[in-house]
Amino acid sequence: DAGVTQSPTHLIKTRGQHVTLRCSPISGHKSVSWYQQVLGQGPQFIFQYYEKEERGRGNFPDRFSARQFPNYSSELNVNALLLGDSALYLCASSLNSPGANVLTFGAGSRLTVL
Amino acid sequence: GDSVTQMEGPVTLSEEAFLTINCTYTATGYPSLFWYVQYPGEGLQLLLKATKADDKGSNKGFEATYRKETTSFHLEKGSVQVSDSAVYFCALSPISSGSARQLTFGSGTQLTVLP
Numbered sequence: 001d002a003g004v005t006q007s008p009t010h011l012i013k014t015r016g017q018h019v020t021l022r023c024s025p026i027s028g029h030k031s032v033s034w035y036q037q038v039l040g041q042g043p044q045f046i047f048q049y050y051e052k053e054e055r056g057r058g059n060f061p062d063r064f065s066a067r068q069f070p071n072y073s074s075e076l077n078v079n080a081l082l083l084g085d086s087a088l089y090l091c092a093s094s095l096n097s098p099g100a101n102v103l104t105f106g107a108g109s110r111l112t113v114l
Numbered sequence: 115g116d117s118v119t120q121m122e123g124p125v126t127l128s129e130e131a132f133l134t135i136n137c138t139y140t141a142t143g144y145p146s147l148f149w150y151v152q153y154p155g156e157g158l159q160l161l162l163k164a165t166k167a168d169d170k171g172s173n174k175g176f177e178a179t180y181r182k183e184t185t186s187f188h189l190e191k192g193s194v195q196v197s198d199s200a201v202y203f204c205a206l207s208p209i210s211s212g213s214a215r216q217l218t219f220g221s222g223t224q225l226t227v228l229p
Contacts, residue, residue, distance in 0.1 A: 004157070033216065035217075040221075040222075041221055041222070042118075042203050042205075042219030042220050042221050042222050043158070043203075043217070043219050044219075045216040045217060045218070048216060056216050058216065090157055090158065092158075102160060102163065103160070103217065104160070105150075105157035105158040105159070106157050107155070107156055107157040108157050
């Protein structure tokens with residue numbers, strides 16, 4: 001079975017641009033979460049979606065948004081990119097409950113903002 | 115708010131040495147506790163977990179015991195291998211109903227095992 005897949009794996013943007021990152025969860029998983037991992041730090045929670053609804057949001061500015069599609073895949077959008085947005089963005093999926101807390105992570109999308 | 119404090123790295127050990135990575139937490143109630151491992155160029159993999167006080171999580175020779183009295187969840191392994199070289203993250207998940215079950219991570223501990 002395929003794990004959590006993310007695309008693109010690497011991308012480079014310049015300040016002020018917009019980026020869209022994509023995630024496909026494990027088959028049967030209806031919950032998707034997004035995390036930001038800055039180099040040398042632990043991941044920071046950005047969003048959780050379950051059944052296409054936002055179920056939680058971390059302490060990130062409104063430049064960050066996300067959505068979940070009917071097939072449970074998800075997109076993370078970041079507008080007006082700043083240098084500080086350079087990070088590894090991790091997507092994780094979990095089983096069919098908003099309360100399930102065992103997450104399976106993808107390999108991440110590494111964003112570099114110049 | 116919730117927080118996790120991990121032993122600072124990097125940690126360098128010889129093969130077959132004993133490993134301890136300290137982790138303490140601050141949280142309301144009884145969170146679930148996790149250890150995740152991240153190999154170079156990869157995402158995080160769940161190593162082990164514990165959901166209530168005095169539970170012991172174990173996997174691949176690694177162990178950690180949920181200590182409510184000391185708010186700790188230290189990771190141990192009796193004999194490390196070169197293949198254990200990775201970054202280890204301690205994390206917690208709140209238990210309150212209706213929560214997003216978001217994970218709060220520590221800053222990670224880089225482990226290097228030398229042959």
